[in-house]
Amino acid sequence: MGRDEQAPADKSSLSCPVLRLAHVAKVYENDGVLTQAVRDVSFTVDKGSFVGIMGASGCGKSTLLNLIATMDKPSGGTIELDGQDLAELSEADLAAFRRDHLGFIFQEYNLLETLTIRENMMLALTIKQTPKAEIKGIVEHWAAKLGISEILRHFPCEVSGGQRQRCACARAIATQPALILADEPTGALDSQAAKQLLETLTMLRAEGATILMATHDVLSASYCDRILLMHDGQLRKVIERGNLSKQAFFTRILDAMGAVRKVTENDF
Numbered sequence: 461m462g463r464d465e466q467a468p469a470d471k472s473s474l475s476c477p478v479l480r481l482a483h484v485a486k487v488y489e490n491d492g493v494l495t496q497a498v499r500d501v502s503f504t505v506d507k508g509s510f511v512g513i514m515g516a517s518g519c520g521k522s523t524l525l526n527l528i529a530t531m532d533k534p535s536g537g538t539i540e541l542d543g544q545d546l547a548e549l550s551e552a553d554l555a556a557f558r559r560d561h562l563g564f565i566f567q568e569y570n571l572l573e574t575l576t577i578r579e580n581m582m583l584a585l586t587i588k589q590t591p592k593a594e595i596k597g598i599v600e601h602w603a604a605k606l607g608i609s610e611i612l613r614h615f616p617c618e619v620s621g622g623q624r625q626r627c628a629c630a631r632a633i634a635t636q637p638a639l640i641l642a643d644e645p646t647g648a649l650d651s652q653a654a655k656q657l658l659e660t661l662t663m664l665r666a667e668g669a670t671i672l673m674a675t676h677d678v679l680s681a682s683y684c685d686r687i688l689l690m691h692d693g694q695l696r697k698v699i700e701r702g703n704l705s706k707q708a709f710f711t712r713i714l715d716a717m718g719a720v721r722k723v724t725e726n727d728f
């Protein structure tokens with residue numbers, strides 16, 4: 461049995477996890493109807509890694525991301541981010557914790573339309589109480605790295621979808637969060653812009669960022685170091701990239717997805 465065939469292993473003794481989930485569950489209740497969206501999910505995300513959560517629509521990716529983003533609370537299990545058990549935080553502490561430890565990149569950019577790209581980045585740093593004297597330098601540093609220096613004075617509506625998404629990346633990384641959560645970040649982009657964005661995320665990872673990305677797109681997933689394959693709320697498989705090329709990893713993910721589907725079909 462290859463290592464990508466094993467049940468998810470806790471690698472925390474070997475490395476430095478930024479995020480640790482243990483037996484996380486989420487049950488929604490609407491008008492007495494229960495939906496078990498996440499079931500007994502355990503995994504860790506190491507510092508400086510780029511991890512993907514994959515699975516078909518409805519498998520629980522967004523629910524899991526919302527729990528990690530502190531937007532919702534699990535029905536069971538524990539989530540530890542940057543050494544903090546999220547359950548121990550009061551409602552009042554959560555917003556500050558989110559601001560100080562997390563960065564977000566969503567499918568729909570989430571830039572404030574009435575602010576320029578520069579102001580969007582500055583706002584994130586101001587909210588995080590970055591010293592005023594440092595803000596300009598930080599904005600310019602990341603804008604240059606992400607190739608958006610020329611458009612800093614523009615409003616989001618004046619730039620392309622790909623540029624907007626790179627701005628969202630610049631804003632997320634500028635505050636140096638412990639973890640960047642990306643939810644289908646390439647969902648609204650054409651294939652060329654999607655490729656550029658994925659290369660940008662890979663570059664941010666090389667700069668030390670830790671990224672957890674939900675996607676249903678195998679090509680996006682092939683840029684990751686590790687894929688967590690979900691099905692029906694459960695973590696079914698962990699696929700490590702290791703030394704594989706992007707293309708070989710792409711094939712391995714496809715194979716693993718096929719295998720998960722086969723097991724599921726055989727259940728009937």
Ligand SMILES: Nc1ncnc2c1ncn2[C@@H]1O[C@H](COP(=O)(O)OP(=O)(O)OP(=O)(O)O)[C@@H](O)[C@H]1O
Nearest residue numbers: 488489490495497516517518519520521522523524
């Ligand atoms: N607020 C809610 N109330 C009740 N059920 C919900 C709620 N949010 C999600 N669900 C259900 O939980 C399950 C997981 O949904 P979730 O949105 O996490 O899946 P997903 O993998 O992110 O899907 P997609 O890729 O389509 O966004 C689904 O069965 C969904 O219908």
